[in-house]
Every structure is written in structure tokens, then in C-alpha cells.
Amino acid sequence: MGLLDILNQLSGGEVSHQQFDQVAQAAPSNVLAEGLAHAFRSDQTPEIGQMVAQLFQNSNGQQQAGVLNQILAALGPAVAAGLAGGALGGVMSPGSSQITPAQASQLSPQQVQEIVEHAHQANPGIADQIAGFYAQHSGLIKNPRWRGAGHRHGQDEGSRQFILSIFFPLFIDQSRSL
Numbered sequence: 001m002g003l004l005d006i007l008n009q010l011s012g013g014e015v016s017h018q019q020f021d022q023v024a025q026a027a028p029s030n031v032l033a034e035g036l037a038h039a040f041r042s043d044q045t046p047e048i049g050q051m052v053a054q055l056f057q058n059s060n061g062q063q064q065a066g067v068l069n070q071i072l073a074a075l076g077p078a079v080a081a082g083l084a085g086g087a088l089g090g091v092m093s094p095g096s097s098q099i100t101p102a103q104a105s106q107l108s109p110q111q112v113q114e115i116v117e118h119a120h121q122a123n124p125g126i127a128d129q130i131a132g133f134y135a136q137h138s139g140l141i142k143n144p145r146w147r148g149a150g151h152r153h154g155q156d157e158g159s160r161q162f163i164l165s166i167f168f169p170l171f172i173d174q175s176r177s178l
Helices: 003-012 017-026 028-041 048-057 061-075 077-081 083-093 109-122 126-135 144-150 153-177
Strands: none
Touching: 028 048, 028 126, 048 061, 048 077, 048 109, 048 126, 061 077, 061 083, 061 126, 077 109, 083 109, 109 126
């Protein structure tokens, strides 16, 4: 079964974990990043902060520090350190422009959610940078616990909408190449 066949199945009904994994593995990272950014902005999925907090919770220390460093790079350390009541600045070393895995592990998912929401308000383009980071770590996206966070509606419809919001750009690319 080809990628377009799987995408057509996804758009038409049931979504299995196996189908999701097949598409996630077959998708180029730039297309996966575009799809994640779309999901982060969609009104069919939870707020970006909630989704990134779930990804953060399922990440290892390097990945946690990596996504926070994306925010630091986009906003600058001074602005980012003050987000969410200074939570990020509270764990950073004075004068530092990067966060370490040990420092990242001191933040709760709730604090990360607040940091991301404030960062997104300050710079909506942060969704693209965070999506690009997580597209490079697609194993986190395939985690069923995270996919479950993508629900705003009923379980089945929420899963389908969430997955479609991620893979819609890939579907369009594949359809155009026919």
C-alpha cells in the first residue's frame, strides 16, 4: 500500500496507530514540520502549549533542553527568561543563553505549557520552529500518549482531525505529484 493510499484512508475514516506510524515514517521531515505547525495553529486541536507540554513530558533531557533552546533562540534569552512568571529564567544560569538537560528537567509540563503559550503570543512564528524541532524527533510524535493529547472533540473524530491536521500538507503534496 502506497503513501497516497494510506493518506486517503486517513482522510476517509478510521485511523489506526499502524497507519499513523507508516505515514510518520514515510513523511520527509520538512513536510512533517509543516504538518505539525499546522496542527499547532489549528482550532481542531488543543492549544500549542498543551501539545508541546505533552511532547516535553515524553521527551528525554536532551530533547527537553532542545525545544526550550528553540524558544530561547527565537525570542532571545532576556525575553524568554521572563516568560510564565520567570519559570525559564529561574532554572537558567545567570548570563546563559542556553538551557541544559538538567535545567530543563526542573520544569513541569505546566510551566512549559505556560512558557510556550506566552512565547507563541510574543512570536507566532515560534510554532514553525518548535514543529521543525519535533519533526527531527518524530518518535515522540508517534507516541500514542501524545496523539491522545490532540483531542478537542470526540475520541475518534478528534484523532482523525488531529492526524489530518498534521498530514494534510503531505496529502496535498502527494496528490499534486500524480
